[in-house]
Amino acid sequence: MTLPDDIPVTDVDVLVIGGGTAGPMAAVTAKEKNPDAKVLLLEKANVKRSGAISMGMDGLNNAVVPGHSTPEDYVKEITIANDGIVLQKGVMAYAERSYEMIQQLDSWGVYFQKDETGEYDMKKVHHLGTYVLPMPEGHNIKKILYRRLRRHRVIVENRYQAIRLLKDKTGTVSGCIALGTRDADVIVIRAKSVILCTGAAGRIGLPASGYLFGTYENPSNCGDGHSMAYHVGAELSGLECYQINPLLKDYNGPACAYVTGPLGGYTANAHGDRFIECDYWSGQMMMEFYNELQGGNGPVFLKLDHLAEETIQEIEHVLHTNERPSRGLFHDGRGTDYRSKMVEMHISEIGFCAGHSASGVWINEKGETTVPGLYGAGDMASIPHSYMLGAFVYGKICGENAVEFARNRELPELDVDFIVAEKERILAPLKRTDGIPPNQFEYKVRRLVNDYLQPPKITKKMDIGWQRIKDMEADISMLYARDAHELLRANEAQHIWDCAQMAACASLYRQESRWGLYHHYVDYPETNNEDWFCHVQLYKDEKGQMACHTRPVEPYVVELDEVEKNAYQQLRVSQAG
Amino acid sequence: MPTASQISTVPVLVDEDKCIADKGCRTCIDVCPLDVLWINEETGKAHMKYDECWYCMPCEADCPTDAVTVTIPYLLR
Structure with a gap:
């Protein structure tokens, strides 16, 4: 055929x-x-x-550069930051080729910051090691x-x-x-x-x-x-x-503590006090951020107003020309000047x-x-x-x-049969003369995710949320697109709908709490290494249903010291708590 | 299900005097990651057809005649 x-x-x-x-x-x-x-x-x-x-x-954010760190150091840091659930061989494969890739990009013309001796100008942002290399002309x-x-x-x-x-x-x-x-x-x-x-x-x-x-x-x-x-x-x-990321409120771009941290900026609470020791993004760090927001010490801010004029100018140059350059425009609109005002931050969607x-x-x-x-x-x-x-x-x-x-x-x-059927399915919203616009369908899925699937995770809530999202299957046969662009959005919305269900399915399966805020499961508040020191794998089963199974963590290639294991559990600055 | 049409402010502004899309330029349309800039059939100039903006700036940065201005979407300002 x-x-x-x-x-x-x-x-x-x-x-x-x-x-x-x-x-x-x-x-x-x-x-x-x-x-x-x-x-x-x-x-x-x-x-x-x-x-x-x-x-x-x-x-x-993760440059493994000889003289500053070794692949083994990096694998350890990432293992600890992920509460042990990592395929270390996979992290090691990255770490061993990290430096070679920096050199390849350098030879292609990507400019990395170098110090006065011509060496890469490495900065410390992670809790333990030094892995950040600025690219002011990136x-x-x-x-x-x-x-x-x-x-x-x-x-x-x-x-x-x-x-x-x-x-x-x-x-x-x-x-x-x-x-x-x-x-x-x-x-x-x-x-x-x-x-x-x-x-x-x-x-x-x-x-x-x-x-x-x-x-x-x-x-x-x-x-x-x-x-x-x-x-x-x-x-x-x-x-x-x-x-879940700590971001500039409403703008939803990174506050860039990785850029500002090495220059003296930090994340602060409403009193202007530092409350976390390390601005590197991890679930444990996000938990402290969340606690500060919920615990009466919020909002949380990026604090730069104590820095010297030339430092502020350097920060503005990097942050307002790179990655998310409309950030300066956003601050101007609200009259936020790093010199005189802390910058309000918030927690992102999942x-x-x-x-x-x-x-x-x-x-x-x-x-x-x-x-x-x-x-x-x-x-x-x-x-x-x-x-x-x-x-x-x-x-x-x-x-x-x-x-x-x-x-x-x-x-x-x-x-051939599959392709012909898929073509029909993909184009269906364009063939209808009325129905549910993709943006409304998408809004509803994503609103349900916020209402029911964000941490703190609760079984009863996630059950309801997953069911309501599943019920939207009936709406898919009513999706309506007026042109090719809306058809793109209708197909994206169906992928978003799949992902929303995956969030529910995997979260309900892991009956413990782990990774700080990322999987803060109220019904199972403790980390349970005896039963859950494993990966959770999500797949489509033989009946076409979403299902999970566990996958053992493969033996480590780099062993951790007992003292290091809890390093990311101790991020809170004691006097601010 | 019958539908209604609602209006929305758009964050990307195109100065039609400066825009040369009618001469064949497609730069801003090409670089938009969300494909929301299209040709206005009436004027032949570029315009923002869909209010789906990441305020990411390639349209403004890459425009050869400085015709494009990105603002922050109203809901975020």
Whole structure:
């Protein structure tokens, strides 16, 4: 059986989905490794300015640089910050290649701050070690990546949203079906291997402002990859370990204590007092932040008003030109001047993001998911606290391995019935003449997430929330889109709906509390290492239902000292409490 | 289910005197990660068609004629 003529098929060796950070690195690496391979980079926006670093990045948060730290030190720090639940081999694979990646980016023209002797100007932000390397001129990083894509002749297809992954009869991944966001055309890309680099699921919760797109993450990162991986049969891990960040209130961008901390700024309570010893984002730190907000000492602020004029100017230069440059505009609108006013902060909505916490599509140290031929990298994949540099390193690891996988494989058979049915499903909202607009459907899912699934987590609440979200299945057959753009949003909304259910399912499964605020489960307030020192893996069972199972934590490659294990449990400054 | 149409302020402003989209420029439209900038069929100039903005700035930063201004969405100001 062949596909109908109106569904065009493109055949490639390696398909990379997502052209933000990990994706371009994966695609370029695959071409470097095998210049004859046909490598296609599919992007929902435009690779020139897509993903989490569309306007650049102000620093590396996890640089393992010789003389400052060792890969073993880093693996220890990340293990402790994640209460022990990590695939250490995966963190080690990152740590061992971290420095080599910094040098590669340096040679590509990415500028890292150096001290007077020409060495990398490392700063201490983490609780134990020194891993932060500023990039005050980091605003041009996407341009540098784009040049590399062109040079290596990666085929780029912009403005297509990947919607479902395809697999062959053996269960090996065989490409994807995608929707054109401008013309609502449905295409198939047949591939011998696929690398998912779709970023965080940053549109699960609703920002306090009520503005659907006022999220911490780039809102185009809405969980497409999480949903696609789930439906093709891959396991996801640690979804109950939400991402929750301390952010500028309403603006919802990072306060950037990583930038200001080394210059003397810090997080303070309403009295201007420091209450946490370390501004590095962890669940334990967020718990202290939450307690301060709830305990009568809030609001919480970023305090810079004690700093010297030249220091403030340096901070303004970095924060107002990089990563989220509209921040200066936001402060101007409210008359906030770092010199005279503390900057109000708040707690973000929930999300899934391995870049900052530990939740995502499960990958091992080779970047392999549990589905053969399917790889994952960046904020979407499960290696914890990987940030931008981790996305680059795992992009590279996936590029190397996926191109080898493709080398040994013939072009797979396509599942024609599945593709035809999917096309019908994807386009359905456009064929209706009235119904539920995607933005209302999305608002409702995300509002339910805030009402029922945010910590503190309570069984009864999460049961109700999950049921109400499940009940919205009936609404999907009423989704209504007037044009291609609304159809894009309707399909995104369904991925968000999947992710919301994953948050409920994984949170209810882990019957203990862990990772500070991220999984603060009121019915089970204690950490229970006897029963729950394991990963929680979420998957689609044989009946098509969402289910979880445990996965043992693999033996450590770096042992922890007893004294170090509790380091992240002791973040509160004693006199402020 | 019948629908209503509601209006919304948009945060990205385009100065039509400076915009050269009618001469074929598509820079701001290309770089928007949320694909909310489109050609206004009546004027041939770029405009913000959907109020779905991350106030991320590539449209303003990359515009060759400084025609684009990003403001903070009203609900966040």
